[in-house]
Amino acid sequence: MLGTGAALAVVGGGDVSAGELAYVARIAMGSNQRACTGVLVDPRAVLTASTCFAETSALHNGVPMSYTKVTVGTTSSAATTVIVHPQRDLALVRLRTPITAIAPATLSPAAPAAGEELLLAGFGRTATDWNTGKLRSAKFKVDGAPAASFDVVAAGGDPVGLCKGDAGGPALRLSGGTYQLAGLHHTANQAQCLGEAAGDPRGTETRIDDVRGWITGNLTGFDTGFELGDAKPAWTNTRDDSGGVTNVEGICCGLAGPELAVSPERDLAGGERALMYSGYDNSATESYAYLKAFDMASQPVRAGTVLSYWVYPQSNSGSWGLATGGNSACVGIDLIYTDNSSLRDSGAVDTRGISAHPAKHCGNLTLDKWNQVVVPIGKTANGKRIARLAIAYDQPANTGGYRGYVDHISVSDDTFNTGLETGQYGPKWSNTVSDGGGARGGLSNVGGICCSLTGPELFYSNSAAAAHTGTGELVYSGKDNSATGSYAYMKVFGGVDFYITPATRLSYWIFPQSNANSSGLATGTNSTCVGVDLIFKDVVTGAESNLRDTLARDQYGVYAHPAWRCGSTTLDTWNYVSIPLGEIAKGKQIVQFDIGYDQAANTGGYRGFIDDIRISR
Known part of the structure; x- marks a missing residue:
């Protein structure tokens, strides 16, 4: 059961006839301990309120901790993962088995206007029943100009309102003879609901039209x-x-x-x-x-x-x-x-x-x-x-x-894919240290590998003999001057701005050079102590963090931190690295790519290539 103010059934409304508003879903967690309403927006996904999963025991790394059953019409499917919007009371629930017999709801392209009449629906409580299992609906009107959310009040003289169990249910606007999803139930004062005091029912809806990109962007994909x-x-x-x-x-x-x-x-x-x-x-x-x-x-x-x-x-x-x-x-x-x-x-x-x-x-x-x-x-x-x-x-x-x-x-x-070829994403910086403290790695005890170079290198090259695919690749190099602590984090791509979902993954190819294959410049296995680092931003607090300091591991169980990659890749060959990001940074944004060398022990040169960097979801 959801707490007061977080969950919202349509008290005072009428039962919805079979086949009408067929895309409205009932979400039940565990043995019916908690229930919410949602809306089918794709055969594989239902949109609901993130507050439905607000309890600390509800999710672990985006996966429901208890069996969560989603029922749309007469078809049921299990929830596999839940993608939570970082700022709004929205969650996209992915389904194990697609629901194809019912057409998904249409997302409204525009916000409702002040005073506009909407149809609200939900599976929650009524004034007399704790759990009817029936979908009910009633007419409301928008009270005030919509922002990220908007208030609703009863459209007529009947005392209708939203109750526990309605959270995540739809606010629908009529356009061209069909309903469009304009909002989801967020909060309500629950007046007139079972066990609550009488009063003037009011509710708040989470606006949908201006986050359609987030919704549709997280719909596409199978993993x-x-x-x-x-x-x-x-x-x-x-x-x-x-x-x-x-x-x-x-x-x-x-x-x-x-x-x-x-x-x-x-x-x-x-x-x-x-x-x-x-x-x-x-x-x-x-x-x-x-x-x-x-x-x-x-x-x-x-x-x-x-x-x-x-x-x-x-x-x-x-x-x-x-x-x-x-x-x-x-x-x-x-x-x-x-x-x-x-x-x-x-x-x-x-x-x-x-x-x-x-x-x-x-x-x-x-x-x-x-x-x-x-x-x-x-x-x-x-x-x-x-x-x-x-x-x-x-x-x-x-x-x-x-x-x-x-x-x-x-x-x-x-969301990001570059093989460093013509027309593809190219470096924003060359030979530039990622410094400034905080999440940025900086530079310590690393100089130029040879030839009067004053510092570590990271630059674009167009050499067909070196590239993994095509002719373009990144070249990294440097000389480690301390056997107790050395690192060089060089920034390469910036101006990127996208959310990490539970299915987001970083992958890249790396070619660490040996001494024999680098004209005698690289020492031992130094060239393998290199990896891609990412700078994350928490969109709520603005705080920055990074990939290297998380517990993220690649497909072989090796930590993403460049210092842990020493010896994990093979010299003089292209090595594939794939790292899931959803468990360690979902909801955050990637704002910068860095390439880092990091090794406590050993000294000497390191050199190699990186190509085909990809962020997928």
Whole structure:
């Protein structure tokens, strides 16, 4: 139950007929200990009041601490994560299973005017009932000019008001014959409600129209690591008719066909589960198996939308003798769009320049190792919508078994993505220390690596031989002059301004040079003691913090702090680093990117390259 002033049922209103305002949701936490109202704004998300989750035990790192059931019409789904607005009483509740039978509410593009009549609805208490389970509505009018919130009073002479259980319910304005979501119930004096004194009912609504960007920005995206609370496949071992199954049977043990199911056998890092695939190819001329996994609920594709995932194709020795040759590598994710077109036939290529078609992955993935595949699908499918996500094996040649795992699937809009190429985001600063105290790292005991350089370097270079992709990259270098404490934090990107959500992730590629590969300038493993640091801003207090001093870890469990990265990457090769940010900084803004060298022990030079820096959600 929500506390007085934080939760709001529509006392005095009328019951809503079945099928009307179908997108209004009832949110129940635990064994009905707490309940709120919300609004379906996307097949995978319900918008409600953040005060519904205000108790300290309600959320942990954005995940509900108790089972939270969201019911829209006759369909129910579990809440997986909750994204809280940093300033307003708003929370976006992500759903484990999409609700596709009911059309989401339309967000109002403009604020209601003073005196405008609105329809308010909710599942809360009435004057006589603690919990009716019925949706009720009543007419109110706007009292005063709306700002970040606006007050409402009864529109007619009847004593109607908002009660406990109504928090997060909709304030709807009529426009062109249809209702638009203009606000969510925030607070009320609860006059006329069960157990409360009589009086003149008043309420306050959280305004919606001016934060539509925050809402829609957090709607787009799909992310799962197959762990508890993550999205689970809607289907197991099920053929997708878009691609079908031809000349593929079960890999062994009396299995009737190819497999696709969540398994605890292997995980990329930091978890316990991945998606296992297997099958047996019985034709050397044409074989494929497209198995559907997720209902993507018509998720939109935008110009910057990216599909990424990790795949672990097993060898014969790594699969108890079940897999044959390189068969396990002929696997990839396929997307089926609502117009019945597919990713595999779209001409899309991944960031390595390899076709997204699963048949083109044969020989391009390393066996018995996690391989990342990143496909900028917005380049070929901008404006389309994704109906389903499938895992596919496809190989015209060879026969035999295949087996492996897929993990950390993400479909997201990049909020920041640069390969340092022409037309992409470039450095704001070169060779500039990130100083000023506080969260900024500064400089201590690091000078120029050679050649009369007066300090550490961080600059843009356009060298095709050095870049991870394309021709552009960042070059870092310096000389450590103290074996007890040395660091150099150089600022590189500024003018960025976006929120961190529970699914936000930083990734980049780094090439630390050895002594032999740096013309004798680098010493030992010094070049590995480098990483990307981020400067965060709390939008409420204005206080700054940073990534390095959090407990954030990368996909291998290594801390993000540059000093902890010493020895964690391999010299003279490109290393991929991926760090989830949601648990340590959700709701904050990224205002600056730094590149830091940090090492207490050792002296000598360090040098290397960084490329393909990405913030995704």
